[in-house]
Amino acid sequence: MLRQFTHPLALLLWLAAGLAMVSGSVVLGLAILAVIVLNALLAFFQEEHAEHAVEALNAYLPQHAWILRDGHRTQVLARDLVPGDVLFIDEGERISADARLIDGSIEVDMSALTGESVPVERGGGDIDESQRPLDSPVLVFSGTTCVAGSAVGVVHRTGSHTELGRVAALSRQVRSTMSPLERQVRRVAWLIAAVAIAVGLLFLPLGLFAGLSLAAAFLFAIGLLVANVPEGLLPTITLALAAGARSLARLGAVVKRLSSVETLGCTAVICTDKTGTLTQNRMRVIEVVPDGASEPLISAAALCTTATAGADQLGDPTEIALLDHASAAGLSIEPSRRDNQRLRLFRFEPELMRMSTLDLVGDRKVLHTKGAPEQVLPRCTMNDEAGLQWQRRVDDMTARGLRVLAVAIRDLTAENPDMDREAAERQLTFLGLIGMLDPPRPEVADAVRQCHNAGIRVHVVTGDNGRTAAEIARQVGIRAQRVIDGAALDQMSENQLDDVLTSGDEIIFARALPEAKLRIADALHHLGVVVAMTGDGVNDAPALRRADIGVAMGRSGTDVAREAATVVITDDNFATITAGIREGRRVFANVRKFVMYIFAHAVPEVVPFVVFALAGGTVPLPLTVLQILAIDLGTETLPALALGREPAEAGLMDQPPRSTSENVITRRLLWRAWGLMGTVSAIAVMAAFFAVLLRSGWHPGDPTGPGTPLYHTYLQATTMSFAAIVACQVGTAFASRTAWASLKSVGVTTNRLVLGGIAFELIFACAVIYLPALQYVFGSAALDAWMLLLLLPMPLAVWGVDEIYRWRLRRQPAHNRHGPLHAARVTVAPVDHPAHK
CATH class of the missing domain: 1.20.1110.10 (Calcium-transporting ATPase, transmembrane domain)
Structure with a gap:
């Protein structure tokens, strides 16, 4: 509020009011003071907004956790967890602290921290040779979600000491800067103030020299000051930006900072996330090989699941995609019936990279296996030439950014159903491959084309793998010339990163950590490039605060990301960003129109x-x-x-x-x-x-x-x-x-x-x-x-x-x-x- 009263134009009006009071024109002085107050109140209430990125972390964390205390399994408040607690993690739960797994195996959705759409496997007892904590096969982190399996871990970090807390610390260190329009208006205001004061000082002695009385000369100086100060400029700009913000809201973009409407118009680079922004944030089966055997292949893959589909989706997104595809193919697998006919379950193990179920199919006992091709193919009965042919198909599909699953079966009707897993998963009959992808939104390609026509470059900054991101970028028309993963980015010097960002190419930054996203946003900012950075996870918050325009996803985004951003896209759609840029350009052009009208x-x-x-x-x-x-x-x-x-x-x-x-x-x-x-x-x-x-x-x-x-x-x-x-x-x-x-x-x-x-x-x-x-x-x-x-x-x-x-x-x-x-x-x-x- 104080800044509204100390703006250069406000200071000039204070001077005019003071001169009016001194010269005896009390009514005029009071009128100018009323103008100052009205301008300040209007600007204050239009621009005031709260940023609670750090406070939003409290709502994002779960409230309770199951732990082992005094030899008993008990539930405690998440804030009461301490290092050394034994933490129980089950499917569907959000993890309350950073912990090291000591037993069991789980699949964890780490998209809030890494941006990667595919769940990762974590298991107790695995060998940890990772260079980064987030890549460790035995560590799980606060704020992530267990989507499959169960495990036990030992808490080693809580609160602000967790990875989530580290991201919060990064957010605290970032300070927002004035938008281009704010800088322009302040510059114009000082220019107007200097001209008005200079004109007043120049003509005041001229009026006295011309024979005016001191009172008349003061009135003359006040008149020049008031005539040179466009009193309606600030409220007019504020209300115009507010109107632009309302237009953006109708388009699906909620602007938390009015000046961001204009800043969108001078965006030169968009750093976009992949999952949910360019894509639909839903895994889908898009390729089944071979086509001729698709029915038994799809049925086998759907039976080898533990997820539930339909309205109450729960479980691994990959398995949900398999169930949805089976339903679309007329092979609907009812989860309750599937579970009732299941004799044994060999859960997905991170080190094995495969999963198997033994199911009753009619009067037969059939083992259904799905998993990584490099793990399933060697266990199938096929000659070397066939194996090489299938491996070439796998390479072709992965080169196109697909996540590939190999599916196989084995008839165990005449075998001992109690055989161990190693014995059961041998002599498999290979059925084929299933390729899945989180498909791009259909409207994104046209939005990217508009960005290119407008001279805007689009970089993809994602925590996902480079091949998948490159394929999505290709499909939507992003002309990515290079894929730089997180490790390579970490090794780059600042000058090398600047060379990459100023090369004119569109880049895919894959496996990007929070520090990397913040570093990219900071580099572009210091290069004088107006950057819009999108994100939806906790890991995106620092970069969203640092970017000229932080764009958070409203539907799939976390509270932390939404609070850190200046613009929230309610439909999580990249095309809405393009519409926002168009609106921002229109607003700036119109600002010039009414500035000219006022001047x-x-x-x-x-x-x-x-x-x-x-x-x-x-x-x-x-x-x-x-x-x-x-x-x-x-x-x-x-x-x-x-x-x-x-x-x-x-x-x-x-x-x-x-x-x-x-x-x-x-x-x-x-x-x-x-x-x-x-x-x-x-x-x-x-x-x-x-x-x-x-x-x-x-x-x-x-x-x-x-x-x-x-x-x-x-x-x-x-x-x-x-x-x-x-x-x-x-x-x-x-x-x-x-x-x-x-x-x-x-x-x-x-x-x-x-x-x-x-x-x-x-x-x-x-x-x-x-x-x-x-x-x-x-x-x-x-x-x-x-x-x-x-x-x-x-x-x-x-x-x-x-x-x-x-x-x-x-x-x-x-x-x-x-x-x-x-x-x-x-x-x-x-x-x-x-x-x-």
Whole structure:
């Protein structure tokens, strides 16, 4: 809240209020203070949002755990776990602490920590030769879920000392920075402040030299300050961003930080997760080999499961995919009937990489086996040539990113059903291969194509394996030239990573750890590239906070990721990100439109004070300060807001990303605002003011104060100046709707909010002019009919001058016509940023 009152524009208004109080204009001072308070409150309540990434970890952890205490199995609160506790882990439970398994084997969904969609196997007693804790075959981690099996482990880390706690620590270390628009607005605000103060200081002695009293000189300085400060700029930008945020919400993107709407528009790189973002987050069988034996193959694979499918899915996603595929093929396997006909179960063992079930099939006892091809094929009865042929099929399928299962059977009707596993899983009859994949979303390919047309590169940063990620990337059109796994990334220096990121290629970073994702986001940030980083797991939180745009998945994402991000995609869809970028670009283009609209009125507001000062009092003040406030906060606001809802001009997503150093205010914008529309408006305003005075017989130097014969005429003349600015605002509103196209091409009525805003400003102006209560406040007087007729051509004059300029602009070459947004793509060279040191 304090920052809202210390913004450069707010400080300038504080100065103006102070000068007004000192000069005795208490009403004016109070009015300016009211403006400061309204601006601050509006900005505060629109931008305030809470980030609770670390606190969300508490809700993410389970509340209870089963442990061994005093020789008995008992349930305790998860927060009461201590190192040394013996922890029982069963299927379907979320693990409460980091533990080392000592007995049993389980499959663990570690996607929250690693981003890998396929469950991993962990078992007690395995040999641990891993280089990283997350790769250990005997370690399980807090916040992950057991999807199959049961095991016993010894707790060795709890709370903030766990892997989950380490990620939380990384999140705490990351601080968000100002968005490009925030930096631009602050830069513009300081520029406006410097100009306003300089103009005030320059013309204050000029007014005294011209013969003005000290009070009149102060009033003159205040007028210049207020005229140069666009009081409606901050609330207008804030409300425009809020409108953009509402539009994004309708598209499925919830923006937690208003400035992020605009930041999306200058996104140059998207670092996207794979699972659930590019893909549907659901394993599916997409290939069965050979086709001719698909029915017994599918049936055998479905019988060799422990999962349940349908509405109440539970178990290994791979097994759920097998059951769903069997059901789709008309071979529905009822889980309860399957379990009732099961004689024995040889669970999936990590070291064996296979699973078998002995089932009653009619009057026969059949062993069904599924698992990794390298484990199942050698146990099947086939010659070497057949084995080589099948191995080539396996290699072909894995090269395409498929997860391959080999399926085999053995008739044990005449055998001893109590034989051990090693004896049972021999002399198998090979049935074939099943290839599975988490398929890409159908709409992602078009979204990626739009990104490429817009000059946006797409990197895949995932905890999954490189082959799978590369195949998904190929299917959706990501032109990945390299696959870099986590180990190779860890060995890269900062300069090497910069070379990779600035090569122009799209990269797949596979097996990426939380530190790696954070490192990639940090490197792109220091290279000056606006990056959008997607993620859904706890492991993504630090990178989501560090990226310019952190995009979390709302449906499948964790609370930690959602709280750390600035944008939450409610449908977990990459295509929604592309729609957000389009909306962000539209918002920025519209920010420029209403900034130009607001700036165009600075000239007709400043010129009357300059004329007043240069005339040395022989010409009365053509416009009062309160009338300026009525313009800036009354008649100007709604049309400016309506320009913020202007539809996108054609070709918006065919432009390269806008540089963050590109100013909101450009020379072309200032020329249109000040040189064209502002100058025409100022001429019209002064002509209207003098027309009223001269028609009543006024001569330079005649008194016009209260009690003089010309006092009513003077009130009408200042009111005419006010009305002329409002009339010119109508022409400016229509001219500002387009950057280069003609008004006819975009349509006069395509933005009905602009028409409504113009109607409101005309009604408000009439109220100021004709209502006695407002006449008293703003020092206005009713206008005669001939004065109103004099106002009618002013909107056409302002719009017409700018329309001619844009017609000439369209005749220029395209690169000159569109300006910086259509310039050639800039290659970012590596820089020696602080992270290197």
